[in-house]
Amino acid sequence: MQNFTFFAPTYFAFGKGEEAKAGELVKRFGGSKVLIHFGGGSVVKSGLLDRVKKSLDAMAIPYVELGGVMPNPRSGLVYQGIELCRKENIDFILAVGGGSTIDSAKAIAAGTVYDGDFWDFYQGKPVTKALPIGTILTIAAAGSEGSPDSVITHEDGMIKRGASGEAFRPKFSILNPELTQTLPAYQTSCGITDIIAHLYERYLTNTKDVEVTDRLIESLILTMKNEAPKVMANLNDYEARANIMWAGMVAHNNIVGVGRSQDWTSHQIEHELSALYDCAHGAGLAVTMPAVFTYNLQHDVMRFAQIAVRVWGCQMDFANPERTAKEGIEALRNFLISIGMPKNFEELGAKEEDIEKLAYTCCYGRGNEGGRIGGFVSLEQKDVEAIYKLMVF
Numbered sequence: 001m002q003n004f005t006f007f008a009p010t011y012f013a014f015g016k017g018e019e020a021k022a023g024e025l026v027k028r029f030g031g032s033k034v035l036i037h038f039g040g041g042s043v044v045k046s047g048l049l050d051r052v053k054k055s056l057d058a059m060a061i062p063y064v065e066l067g068g069v070m071p072n073p074r075s076g077l078v079y080q081g082i083e084l085c086r087k088e089n090i091d092f093i094l095a096v097g098g099g100s101t102i103d104s105a106k107a108i109a110a111g112t113v114y115d116g117d118f119w120d121f122y123q124g125k126p127v128t129k130a131l132p133i134g135t136i137l138t139i140a141a142a143g144s145e146g147s148p149d150s151v152i153t154h155e156d157g158m159i160k161r162g163a164s165g166e167a168f169r170p171k172f173s174i175l176n177p178e179l180t181q182t183l184p185a186y187q188t189s190c191g192i193t194d195i196i197a198h199l200y201e202r203y204l205t206n207t208k209d210v211e212v213t214d215r216l217i218e219s220l221i222l223t224m225k226n227e228a229p230k231v232m233a234n235l236n237d238y239e240a241r242a243n244i245m246w247a248g249m250v251a252h253n254n255i256v257g258v259g260r261s262q263d264w265t266s267h268q269i270e271h272e273l274s275a276l277y278d279c280a281h282g283a284g285l286a287v288t289m290p291a292v293f294t295y296n297l298q299h300d301v302m303r304f305a306q307i308a309v310r311v312w313g314c315q316m317d318f319a320n321p322e323r324t325a326k327e328g329i330e331a332l333r334n335f336l337i338s339i340g341m342p343k344n345f346e347e348l349g350a351k352e353e354d355i356e357k358l359a360y361t362c363c364y365g366r367g368n369e370g371g372r373i374g375g376f377v378s379l380e381q382k383d384v385e386a387i388y389k390l391m392v393f
């Protein structure tokens with residue numbers, strides 16, 4: 001195991017009705033004037049926004065509102081938010097919604113207290129300072145409620161990039177599984193897929209002897225495998241939604257990723273798809289993951305065979321572990337299809353003729369390590385092209 005430090009000081013309030021504590025928590029974490037940030041309207045329709053405002057009113061905390069965050073959140077609204085926060089002397093941002101809303105809130109929080117262009121952070125500058133943020137989560141997926149990350153798409157060129165820094169960890173996050181019951185089946189599946197992807201990205205490691213995190217990751221993927229069919233059968237299944245919601249946080253606040261190298265190839269390759277085609281991140285991952293894993297299989301057959309046996313219930317073929325490893329990848333693919341995810345480029349709405357461009361932007365657009373990506377296997381443009389081609393069948 002590698003040396004590591006882990007400090008994830010987000011305060012979590014989990015369960016039914018916990019959003020009523022929003023005002024109290026904003027006050028506790030030092031907010032005196034709030035920007036309430038939200039998405040395209042689901043929180044208005046569900047009445048959640050009104051309840052949150054009531055909770056702030058009860059603590060006599062003034063607020064301004066900025067809605068309209070789109071999935072795959074855009075830079076334009078971030079610039080607008082920064083201007084608004086400065087003009088209104090906002091000292092706390094409350095994100096009410098999904099990963100896109102939280103990520104947009106994080107970008108505004110960093111940009112407001114920075115002299116330059118907030119996009120600098122999405123081109124590699126570490127985030128060391130930001131306004132404090134709190135979140136009220138409405139979809140179990142991205143894990144942004146506990147993560148130090150944010151992903152934004154710049155409208156100039158539709159470039160989707162991530163930024164990171166401890167200042168991005170929310171001060172508090174309210175997780176009420178009931179709030180996720182209004183999610184349609186498709187969005188629910190996209191979230192489940194993203195959570196599984198966050199676990200695989202950490203599982204695919206070159207660090208030896210990381211049994212504790214291996215086992216934690218396996219148990220979380222098993223949980224998703226068991227809970228997903230329940231929630232797909234009954235979108236109002238509170239207990240299944242509760243397990244998925246907490247798994248989504250644990251999968252991505254990095255407690256299961258410490259002390260080991262991580263991969264993130266599937267995410268980097270997927271981000272090009274959601275940037276270009278505006279597909280849901282989870283749907284893009286469902287198509288990307290089996291292709292990436294198939295391409296990287298030979299790098300460490302036993303790692304893929306191990307997860308195939310421990311999570312997907314495959315029989316270990318000691319004479320031919322590659323067969324077991326491949327069965328595990330197929331089991332993952334079939335599971336994702338069973339919960340309604342797309343399986344290939346066509347179903348995702350992606351185009352074969354874009355492959356060269358996608359691979360180029362994926363590698364060289366990042367400008368790191370001379371155009372190479374991947375923490376598990378180092379890949380260059382021709383590898384990434386080959387991976388995209390595996391998604392066309």
Ligand code: NZQ
Nearest residue numbers: 039040041042071072098099100138141142144149182183
């Ligand atoms: O905008 P509204 O009207 O709220 O509708 C949203 C949106 O259309 C809807 N929705 C959310 N909660 C709902 C609901 N509809 C009904 N009832 C509810 N309770 O769902 C749609 C998707 O929302 P979004 O916030 O985009 O989903 P998600 O949480 O999956 O976030 C995706 C974004 O997060 C990024 C992705 O790249 C993508 O841009 N990621 C962020 C990460 C991070 N910050 O740590 C890590 C992830 O790997 C990921 O890359």
Ligand code: ZN
Nearest residue numbers: 142194197281
């Ligand atoms: Zn993700």
